[in-house]
Amino acid sequence: MDLSILIPTHNRAAVLRQTLGFLAKLNVPVEHRLELIVIANACTDATPQTVAECSSQLPYPARCVEEAQVGVAHARTRALAEARGEILFFLDDDIAVAPDWLVRHLEVHARHGADLVGGKIGLWFGERQPESWMLPLLESVLSWKDLGPEVGPVRNPGDCISGNLSLKRAAAERIGRFRTDLGRRAGALLGGEEIDFVARALTQELQVFYTPHALGRHWVPAASLELPYLKRLATGIGQTRVMMKKRLHTGSALRRLFLNPLRILGHLCGASCALLRRDKQAVLKHRIKRWKQQGGFSATVQRLFNSKDTET
16 A cells, blocks of 8 residues: 555544545555555544444555554554555544545645645535634634635644645654653643644655645534633634643743733723723633633643642
């Protein structure tokens, strides 16, 4: 097999079935052989059965591999170990792709000598359309990525995420494993494992590109438009920003502990004023920023009191 599609998943069989339905229509160039590997990360639902049922509709072999260690970083690392392809395609379990998605990734590898290629990620509202004023705010916290209409090099690690990412096997071997202290696990909405991964690629001067033509649309269920989920997600983003730092200086931590409450208070006041103006977008904007600050504050406290994790 010279191409491998790798999908980590955790107890989302129904969502995964949708994604596999899109992959059944994928155009695969005749000169390539393709495999699909689903990593069932501590799944207790019907994920293995779903893969088995859908595999008969796929024009290439598919298999499900169970990974007992909870955490998407463990699942992604296991996927790299299981893959037999020379070019590897990471895809989230809730991404809809067009039939030419694979070909578009391959074009960038061939034309630009890319080691990693990040595709555009849009949003797919399959159950409920958000109000128009919510969309910019949803894009700021959901897996939305649009760097413009042209193929080009990536300089910022956060501009290339593993929900829609291809890379050469040789590049993956140079970069190494995903950090297992980051990423989704056990209900915690952390992230950052792919940003750290891409950052190491850039440090090693690997060629990282973005393409708007390999579009993946991230499925957004109705529950993801509700305040409880948005609060958990924004809090996780704030926690991730702190957790991504390999070492936390005590002075920096103390500054955060002083400034974060002030910023939280500022956003509380901002939301109250916006509420009086009946500006719903501004209210939610201040809430999201406040939740991020609260996440950063809690992660700073956690790391500050871990003596192995801080330095003076």
